[in-house]
Amino acid sequence: xxxxxxxxxxxxxxxxFWINSxxxxxxxxNSDIHNENGEPLKKEESKKFDANEVIFGHxxxxxxxxxxxxxxxxxxxxxxxxxxxxxxxxxxxGFSAFSSSKFHHxxxxxxxxxxxxxxxxxxxxxxxxxxxxxxxxxxxSIIAVDSKSLPLENVSVYDFSLTRNVVQMIxxxxxxxxxxxxxxxxxxxxGASKAPKGIQNLMEVLITFTRDEIAKPNLGxxxxxxxxxxxxxxxxxxxxxxxxxxxxxxxxxGNIAFTFVLGIISFIVILFSSNKxxxxxxxxxxxxxxxxxxxxxxxxxGIFTKPIALIVRLFANMIAGHxxxxxxxxxxxxxGNLSAGVGWGFxxxxxxxxxxxxxxxxxxxxxxxxxxxxxxxxxxxxxxEGSHDDVDHHEDPVIV
Amino acid sequence: MDLLFVLLSDVAxxxxxxxxxxxxxxxxxxxxxxxxxxxxxxSIARQPEAVNDIRANMILTAALIEGVALFAVIAxxxxxxx
Numbered sequence: 281x282x283x284x285x286x287x288x289x290x291x292x293x294x295x296x297f298w299i300n301s302x303x304x305x306x307x308x309x310n311s312d313i314h315n316e317n318g319e320p321l322k323k324e325e326s327k328k329f330d331a332n333e334v335i336f337g338h339x340x341x342x343x344x345x346x347x348x349x350x351x352x353x354x355x356x357x358x359x360x361x362x363x364x365x366x367x368x369x370x371x372x373x374g375f376s377a378f379s380s381s382k383f384h385h386x387x388x389x390x391x392x393x394x395x396x397x398x399x400x401x402x403x404x405x406x407x408x409x410x411x412x413x414x415x416x417x418x419x420x421s422i423i424a425v426d427s428k429s430l431p432l433e434n435v436s437v438y439d440f441s442l443t444r445n446v447v448q449m450i451x452x453x454x455x456x457x458x459x460x461x462x463x464x465x466x467x468x469x470x471g472a473s474k475a476p477k478g479i480q481n482l483m484e485v486l487i488t489f490t491r492d493e494i495a496k497p498n499l500g501x502x503x504x505x506x507x508x509x510x511x512x513x514x515x516x517x518x519x520x521x522x523x524x525x526x527x528x529x530x531x532x533x534g535n536i537a538f539t540f541v542l543g544i545i546s547f548i549v550i551l552f553s554s555n556k557x558x559x560x561x562x563x564x565x566x567x568x569x570x571x572x573x574x575x576x577x578x579x580x581x582g583i584f585t586k587p588i589a590l591i592v593r594l595f596a597n598m599i600a601g602h603x604x605x606x607x608x609x610x611x612x613x614x615x616g617n618l619s620a621g622v623g624w625g626f627x628x629x630x631x632x633x634x635x636x637x638x639x640x641x642x643x644x645x646x647x648x649x650x651x652x653x654x655x656x657x658x659x660x661x662x663x664x665e666g667s668h669d670d671v672d673h674h675e676d677p678v679i680v
Numbered sequence: 681m682d683l684l685f686v687l688l689s690d691v692a693x694x695x696x697x698x699x700x701x702x703x704x705x706x707x708x709x710x711x712x713x714x715x716x717x718x719x720x721x722x723s724i725a726r727q728p729e730a731v732n733d734i735r736a737n738m739i740l741t742a743a744l745i746e747g748v749a750l751f752a753v754i755a756x757x758x759x760x761x762x
Contacts (some may be wrong), residue, residue, distance in 0.1 A: 589747070596750035597743075647743045654740075 286461070329613040333398055335606050339531045339599055341443045342420050343380035343395065347528045359385060364447060367440040368393060368422060380441070393437065394425045404430075444530035445538070452519045452532070459483060460515075490514055494654050498661040506660060509549055513542065514653040521598060521645035525638070533648075534599030536591070543591035546656045550587075554663040586659055590652055597648050601641040608634045698756035705752030712745040 337346075346361040363381035370376075373392065382390040386397030394400065396417045404414050407430065417423065417431070424435035463483045466476075476484055490511055495503035520532045532538055562579040565572065612630045616623025720738040724731050 589751075592751055592754060593744075593747035596754045597747065600750050600753060644743075647739065651740065651743050651747075 286457075329610070329617055330398075331607070331610045331614055334610055334613075335603055336419070338606050339534055339602050340420065341445045341530070341535065343383070343422075343441055343443055345444050345447075345528060345530070364444060365442045366393075366422065367442065369438045369440060370424060370435055372435045373424065389425055389429055392424055392426075393422050394429060396421050396423060400429075445532050445535060448523060448530040448532050449520065449538075452516065452523060456515050456519055486515070487511060490653065494650075494657050498654075498657040500661070502664070506549070506553075506657070510653050510657055513546070513656065514649050517542070517594065517652055518646065518649040521649060522642075524598070524602070525641055525645065531599065531602050533594060534602055536595045539591045539595040542594070542652070543587040546590060546652075546659070547587040549656070550659050550663050553660050555666075557666060558663050586655075590655055594648050594652055597644055601637070601644055604637055605634055605641065608637065695760050698759035700756075701759065702753045702756040705749045705756070708752075709745055709749030712749075713742045716741050716745070 343366055344361045344363040346359060348360050350358055350360070352358045363379050366376075366378055366380045366383075368376040376391055376393065378390060380395075382388065383395040386395040386400060396419055398419065401414045401417060401419075404417075405411070422437055422439055422441075424432045424437050426432050459479060460483070463480050466480055491503070491507060494514075495507055495510055499506055517533060520538075523529050524531050524533060562583065563576060565575045565579055567575050608630050612623055612627045615626045716738055720734050723734050
């Protein structure tokens with residue numbers, strides 16, 4: 281189906297991740313986690329359910345895929361997940377590369393680096409750091425520490441790790457390339473003469489939908505030039521949205537950095553397809569002279585608000601959906617904090633709501649991909665439309 | 681004076697402001713999407729053959745309005761944490 285070369289490349293790429301989904305042990309509840317000298321780092325008390333930590337732990341980026349945590353028969357917590365490579369560069373310490381399982385979920389210091397967790401932040405507060413200093417540290421970030429596990433001020437760390445967002449994007453990209461190459465190969469072999477088979481059916485529907493509903497109405501006869509970009513954006517956002525709905529995966533599209541880059545690329549495509557007419561309308565809008573001083577700043581601002589709206593719309597929709605689902609499930613545990621019976625009793629309601637919201641989120645996944653692509657096509661079309669005179673050029677028939 | 685004491689008290693006003701803002705945005709989204717629904721249903725009543733076109737446009741416009749409401753939710757969250 282796809283060439284042997286591409287298959288070999290994919291096998292090589294995925295064999296870089298050794299699937300370590302064995303249970304990892306924490307220290308037991310009172311014995312502590314050590315730094316490199318074997319001195320205890322912090323205590324672990326039995327924790328009540330902290331909704332804040334759960335929610336942000338799910339929607340933000342992390343250095344491992346975390347599937348579940350269970351209390352084993354020996355009373356210790358076991359985490360089941362896939363640790364991902366950590367790649368660091370520090371001007372003072374050089375390159376480092378190791379698996380994030382060396383951090384043991386923020387308990388151990390490895391190679392002078394430490395993963396910031398809420399427990400570490402509490403430890404810092406107790407050691408006399410001010411609230412602002414502790415607030416400046418981001419959860420799941422990696423900092424350089426000294427032998428007492430206190431942050432080193434003068435060592436800066438640049439984190440190039442393969443976090444779970446990056447890995448999910450790579451998986452989505454591989455899936456997209458595989459799907460499109462298999463469809464293209466079938467077309468190359470058979471042309472349009474035979475009926476489509478298998479995955480080609482689904483791809484054809486989506487691709488002709490993009491061409492006929494998004495590209496042609498907005499871009500007129502120049503639509504073929506922009507089809508590759510529109511298809512890429514549509515499918516990449518769609519695949520990342522759908523994979524992100526599976527429990528245990530990363531929240532890629534609900535990340536402002538991801539949508540920011542997509543918005544900037546759309547912005548660049550819009551700028552490169554603009555013509556003189558477009559800029560003429562911005563800096564010299566066809567409005568009465570008295571209104572011009574107001575319209576020109578508004579038009580200039582409008583150049584930037586359109587991509588910003590694209591960025592924030594996709595980001596806000598996806599992260600809001602994920603947070604709603606997690607909150608509804610967390611309600612079970614919040615009620616469970618009050619009493620176990622209330623927690624159990626509430627769970628059917630919560631699960632029913634969650635299933636309902638899941639259906640809406642599947643709709644939102646498709647819809648947001650469609651809206652991002654559609655609005656990009658609209659803005660590109662607006663950028664290169666000609667003057668309005670040559671649009672209305674019909675000759676009126678002579679009426680005799 | 682009592683109002684001033686209440687306003688200056690030790691309450692997490694940023695969190696309250698963020699939550700109230702998000703709630704107001706939800707009201708706005710509800711009214712807006714309700715208007716879309718009303719227009720769509722009335723148009724379907726006038727011309728039942730156009731139901732598919734109208735449904736597609738209704739869902740698209742509703743998603744755009746939701747985008748605006750979620751801008752306000754993000755602003756509320758920023759008020760809490762920034």
